[in-house]
Amino acid sequence: MKLFMASLATETNSFSPIPTGWSGFKEHLHTKTASQGEAGLYAAAVTVWRRRAEALGWEVVEGLSTYAQPAGPTVRSVYETMRDDILDDLRAALPVDVVLMSMHGAMIAQGYDDCEGDMMARIREIVGPEAKIGLELDPHCHLTETMLENTTAIICYKEYPHVDVVPRAEELFTLCADAAAGKTTPVMRDYDCRMMAMYHTPFEPVRSYVDRMSAQEGREGVLSVSLVHGFPWGDNARSGTRVLVMTDGDADLAASRAEALGCELWDMRHELRTFPTMDEGLDRAVALEGAPIVLADFADNAGGGAPSDSTFVLKAALDRGLTDIAFGTFWDPVLVGMCIDAGIGAEMDVRLGGKIGPMSGDPVDLRITVRGILRDAVQHLGTAAMNMGDCVWMESDGLHVVVNTKRTQIFHPEAFENLGLDLSQMKYVVVKSSQHFYDGFAPIAAEVIHLGTPGAITPNFTIVPYTKRDRNYWPKTENPFS
Structure with missing residues (x-):
């Protein structure tokens, strides 16, 4: 087996006055050897993947790993240059059996509302239909159809604060390795909860919800379950909460489990934490x-x-x-x-x-x-x-x-x-x-x-000035399902 892996990540606040350019990426992480001792969240996944792959005797090719502190949209030429650098290294590595990517999921660049989807589509075009593509995301992402259509497996961190990057990277490797070996056939379906909220996992009722969600994994054909929190300050048509379920070859089961978990979350929306002024x-x-x-x-x-x-x-x-x-x-x-x-x-x-x-x-x-x-x-x-x-x-x-x-x-x-x-x-x-x-x-x-302070990411989700996301979400609309 041959693995190609890389990481390109930032979380875009569409309303921030700070542009995300070269200095943002090169200030924190910008290397092709991140798996060999670099620090930070976006070096953690590739470090796990190298260890796991080499333990199985796989060949590993590592592309760029880079991360910028969240700010406004990424400068178009900066995104395209980094994306194309990763894709060029992927082409040079062909043929590959597995591609694993660590990204954020809420990256927007000038001219690109869905950088992760753009990257996945281009990777799929290069590697063809048989290679397995895995994507690890922050739950504060915009889960798009383009991402889902072009990947084998997507996993979001389960915890907020994000203290579980490493175990999620381990799970993604296992899922894609099993799929590459023909042991499983991952199928993903998501459900739109039509909610915009913050889900602090140490606190109830979210703590018990995440535990119940996780308990379904590895049982009755369910491979993975992710709660996509969404990133409310990204102006994307898919901004908002979704539930993602991955099963072994059973699309109907994935869809029904995602809907059931989504409805459960909707029913407890008024129990979610609110913040004092x-x-x-x-x-x-x-x-x-x-x-x-x-x-x-x-x-x-x-x-x-x-x-x-x-x-x-x-x-x-x-x-x-x-x-x-x-x-x-x-x-x-x-x-x-x-x-x-x-x-x-x-x-x-x-x-x-x-x-x-x-x-x-x-x-x-x-x-x-x-x-x-x-x-x-x-x-x-x-x-x-x-x-x-x-x-x-x-x-x-x-x-x-x-x-x-x-x-x-x-x-x-x-x-x-x-x-x-x-x-x-x-x-x-x-x-x-x-x-x-x-x-x-x-x-x-x-x-x-x-x-609940004033500032750039106010927790009042009814006043976010979207231009691309419709207003049909709770709490902007009391019943967005009507």
Whole structure:
């Protein structure tokens, strides 16, 4: 057997003012040897696939693996150049038995609303109908017909936060290897739930739903089940929640199981978590005993394409006179450079945040002391190391802020602690993240509060200004099935 594998990933916020270009991809991961020691989510899958294939004595050909922090649509020439690089390497590797791709599922480029579908169609044209094509996706994807028509197997991560990239990569390899050996005939069907929501898997009722969904796998001909959360801030005709079921040769079974699970999710839509407004959440935090109280600045999550420099929560905390409060991370390479030049202990006047656009709020002027500096900082999501660039810890009268050079969300307390900031001494910790922080912060938090903040990825799905997605979804429409 011969395997070709590669990865091309970003999550596109159609309404973000930040273009996704070469710097976005080359800043985080851009290599053809990702499976041989690179860090990050999009190196994890190809690392698994190389290990599994070589253990079976397969020949492995590795193409480009690259990832950009979510932002606006990818520049057309950038996408086409990377796509064609992967396809050229695939042609050179022919003939191949299996192609495995790690992508996001919500990548949009100028001129391409469905980059993953475009890639799958071109791969299928090259390898022909007999080769097996597997695609691993983030559940915050737009599952399209083009993806489904041109692949053998699609698997989405099951957990949010995404701590299960490796086990899903293992499953995808097994599915495609079995299909290539003639042991199975994967058939996929999906069901449109006509919903737009956030599905935080550590919390009920989603936790039990995912467990029930997973329990169907490996029984009665069901090979795999994925909940496609959808990415609400991507302007794609297929944006929204779907259930995907893969069976061994039984299309009717796949369709009926997908519909049953989709209807079950629809029935519990009013039980899904809602978020307090910023002021409501801060009121609740101030009234609580214990520390630290972890507050999620939901709408300024770089992982959803936000700038990660909004000041809405910062200004509210200053107005309330809150102290012993830590914020992270503000994306500001210029300010980081100034603080590094000044050195630890330096006192200086700075202008923080509010730089990218209206969704960032107004800048805040502070008199700060530089408390910590760390070059090439790293934090973890599960076992995946995530690069933060250079980081600085600034303090201003009991208000502590981490500023960094590589736009990223907060995943783990080490983003603060590696700078020397002791979170056990903080009353409040504000993280610019929607949910990926939870796995790392829940064990140290007295309580976690997700704030429905203003910003680039507001959790109010009724006001997303779609031009390509129709309005026939809940909660925009109370009954989109009528």
